[in-house]
Amino acid sequence: MSELRPRRAWWILILIGLLSLAAAAFLAFSPGFRLAPPTPFGETMQVELSAGTHAIYVTPSDRWGDIDCTGTIADGGDVQLRPDMTMQGLLVPEAWDAQGSFVTATAGNTALTCDGPVEGGRFTVGPIQSIFDIAGAAAVGVLAVVLLILGVILRLVRRRPRA
Structure with missing residues (x-):
């Protein structure tokens, strides 16, 4: 057999x-x-975003609580940045720390600005x-x-x- x-x-x-x-x-x-191309702190990033939830990442974030991010979304409203304890930083291709997330109801151009007392700081936006x-x-x-x-x-x- x-x-x-x-x-x-x-x-x-x-x-x-x-x-x-x-x-x-x-x-x-x-x-x-x-991720969108990074922008130095103090400058405004103009980025085309789809409707949905997006995250703001910063580097370096030695003083995470002192970094302030604001913006205007496509429908004319202000970015309502919410800290999320489940958000994680990104390690590849560069280390980015999660600053918070926001929701856009409609697709379109979003203007974002982050600033803080961090030398050489940059920010970007991307998926959570x-x-x-x-x-x-x-x-x-x-x-x-x-x-x-x-x-x-x-x-x-x-x-x-x-x-």
Whole structure:
């Protein structure tokens, strides 16, 4: 009787593990690549934003509480910046600290200004990175590592000579 076992299951596990690892990296780092060009403190940034929630990031933020950000959104209203304890800073391609988030009801041009007693400070706007996004990326990363380890174990067991 022929033995029923998958001959190439190891490479499928390794392939899925590598794809999961790439997905985890994308989830963790993609917001940092979708930021508007940075603007020095004291200057006004004009940026076209879609409707929805956006985040303001600053660097450096040695004195986070002393940095003040204001602005006008597309519908003529003022930016209502709200601190969010679940927001996380961005690390790639550059370190940015979360200052707060705001909502725009309509798409259009938004004017933002941040200022504070920080030498060489800059600010930018982009997507929100929350602690839940980081946790999701970490969970996918753990799954990827488990699949890669299982794939390697299956490959090593498959190579073992039969007695």
